[in-house]
Amino acid sequence: MNRKILVLCVLVILLSGLAVRLVPASREKYPIGYDNFFHARMAELYSNGVPRTIPWPEERANLYPPSYHLLLAGASVFFGGDALQASRFLLPALSMLLPLTLLYVLAKIKGWREALVGFFLMTFNPFLITAGYNSPEVVGLALSLAAFYFLYKDRILLAGLAQAACFSFSFMAGVYSSVMLLLLLRGKRLKDAALFLAPSAVFLLAWYGSRYDLLYQSTNFFGSKYVFMSLRDWLFLYSPFILGAVIPVLFCSSYRSRFDRFWAVWSVFFLVAYFSFLVTPVLHPWRMPLYLSVGFVMLVSSALRGAKGQALKVLFIVSFTAACIVTVNTVAHSSLTPPDDALIQWISGQSGQRVMSEYSLCGHLLTLAPQKSCNLDLYFESIPDKQKWDDYERMFWEYSPELVRKNINEYSPDYIVYGSRDWGREILEDSVNVSKVFVSWKCDPLCGQEAAVYVPR
Amino acid sequence: MNLDKLIPVLIVLCSLAAAASVLSFKGQDYSADYVYIQKTGCDLFLHYKVSRPMTVDVWLDEKDIKRRVMSQEISGEGVLEYFVSSYSGRIRFDVYAGKILKGSERSPYTLYEWVDCK
Known part of the structure; x- marks a missing residue:
């Protein structure tokens, strides 16, 4: 692909992606996504040092991974110390890290055409955009993707460090890790598995171990009934589409390389995890379509290399994107009416x-x-x-x-x-x-x- | 079909369409209408801020007594006062624009307070 066209495409996607995230945020009085109200209050605590406990509504252990709150506390300096205002923009901007990481990984492993398509699909993915308004998991997911890349290149320690950084942003790092660990163990690479887990273990011990005396305070199970009530219609609309039809097709057509195998396993893993909300909500089912989308984008980009059915693939990409754009326009509003x-x-x-x-x-x-x-x-x-x-x-x-x-x-x-x-x-x-x-x-x-x-x- | 040519064109067009679409975002206008009751003994004050003219009906609202004691047009921002005398029970304020709707249509916004002024 012509280098100038490539750079132009990347810039157009990057700037459009930032516009899609930041323009709605800039026009609201409050952050889009009510989780930001929690994150902003946490950032205020962090501006006085790392808190061992969260004081409201009743004092309990601070078990939330610290990195996003530290970043937000730092970013609030540019907003006159107002963490709530900083939270309007920081995470939406950071959510572009995932498409950018994906662009790099696909370019290195597959090629620029696949990378461009993957970058485009992930940038305008409605699940990423909506998650990018309130969930630091989107940063964790980008780091986890980096971990996957290092693992793929057999740079195990770097993969482990990236995954430890992922843990510092999101609890869900444990779930992403399990897919990578599964593949390492399947190849009977026990030493590599230990090396991969070591940095995460050090972080987890440092963060949670120092609070072990407070762990008993929290009750983390809150019933699947709540989750049923929280799932939104649009989530139901997209998920069966991705889960039920597209991934199995891609799975069959792309099951060629180690790369495809990883994302196929990733997709199946999250497919199972998605339906676990019928039993327990601990795996955050409302984020599952986002994790599935990463696998989906990887597989669809990879499938472009095949010569068969090119028109169909292009048609599919365009229609998927059109649906994403429509969805984006219907969901990005502050939750406070x-x-x-x-x-x-x-x-x-x-x-x-x-x-x-x-x-x-x-x-x-x-x-x-x-x-x-x-x-x-x-x-x-x-x-x-x-x-x-x-x-x-x-x-x-x-x-x-x-x-x-x-x-x-x-x-x-x-x-x-x-x-x-x-x-x-x-x-x-x-x-x-x-x-x-x-x-x-x-x-x-x-x-x-x-x-x-x-x-x- | 040459994907190397088609994909960049589609991607650029779709990206620009997405960016253009967000320009239609207005953000929410946070000005909302409201009414609230402030009670001082037997004096009831209905504070209001409404974006269109509305009517306030004041009702003495007990099981055996239901009678409208006042009806007043309101608009903009202000305070409506009602003094309760020789009544003990619930007093209700119905706030509505135009006619009170029936059936499945929206009923008036209703507030109520309890008084003991016998």
């Missing part, structure tokens, strides 16, 4: 302290009105009081008057808050004596559901 924002502003000026709300609104509230207490934190992987969390969440999801009465009697909230996306308020109104003191809504042009504040009598 204008009525919820008005509600939080109002409640922050009230005298009562204890607020009961669904976890997402609670997370926003804890950041924007930090003087209030809210017993659900958005960092739901580590819940200080599982019973209370479960009681609260069920109150917003189940139509149970008994549960509503139990919660109000046991936890005595000053305010019960329903965001514009919550339901179940009718049960509250019918079950308990409450005053409804605040209502906010937005008509643009259709009127959405109200956000409301209730006060128990």
Whole structure:
């Protein structure tokens, strides 16, 4: 391929990819993706040194991998120390690391044509774009891809170091590692496997070992029911498409080299992991399509080398991309709606302290009105009081008057808050004596559901 | 079909289309309408900020008493005061634009507070 055309294509994809991520972020008042409210608060803690514990909503061990919060604390310097504002842009920009790493790896292993197609498909992948608004896993995944490359080139120690860096960004490094480890063990390369794992082991011991006395505080299992309710329609739309049809076809047509074999195994592994959410949600099923997409992009790029069915492949790439672009345009908005924002502003000026709300609104509230207490934190992987969390969440999801009465009697909230996306308020109104003191809504042009504040009598 | 020529053209076009599409992003306008009740003894203040003219109906709202005691147009930002006398129970504010809708259409935004002013 002509070098000038190649550079032009890379630049166009890179700049367009950055625009797709940063333009929506720049036009929102708050970060896109509510996890950023947690990350911003963590970065504020890190600006005073590495915290052993997280103080809210109740003190518990800081087990979250530190690298992203350190980076965010550093980046907030450029935003006048405002970590929440820094979080609007840092992670979306960093999410381009994965396509760039993929470009490099494919160029080195397969060739520039394949690299360009892979770079393009990954840059505009809607799962990566949406994950890039709130999940440091996207940086971890790029590092894991680098680890794969070093492993492929038999530079085991470098692979291990890259994977250790991945662990410093994401818990999911453990899952990516297991695929690489599987292949090393399959080749009976025990020494290489040990060398690959050693740097990660050192990091894990240093980070978690130093907090072992605090580990017992956290209850990390929160039930698959929650995950069922959290999965979005668009995820259901794409995943069966990728999982059910495309990957098996690519698997059959590309099963030629060590490279293809790795990504085929990777895809099958995550396919199995994806359906594990029926049993347990610990593997983050809402990110599975992203991991699958990496395998998918690798396989589809590799399949381009075959001479058969070229027109079909091009047609497929174009249609997939068109679907991605449509999806991107429908999902990139702040999770905090204008009525919820008005509600939080109002409640922050009230005298009562204890607020009961669904976890997402609670997370926003804890950041924007930090003087209030809210017993659900958005960092739901580590819940200080599982019973209370479960009681609260069920109150917003189940139509149970008994549960509503139990919660109000046991936890005595000053305010019960329903965001514009919550339901179940009718049960509250019918079950308990409450005053409804605040209502906010937005008509643009259709009127959405109200956000409301209730006060128990 | 020459993929070496076709792929760069498709990629550049699709990338530019994606970049162009984000220019249509407006971001959210965070101005929302709201009403809230402030109670001082038997004085009830309804604070409001609405983007279009609306009507507020005030109801004495108990099992055996349901009567509308006040109806007032509101617009923009302001405070509506209602003094409760010789009544103990729930007082309700219905806020709506135009007619109150029925059936599956949106009902008025409703707030309520309890008073003991007998």
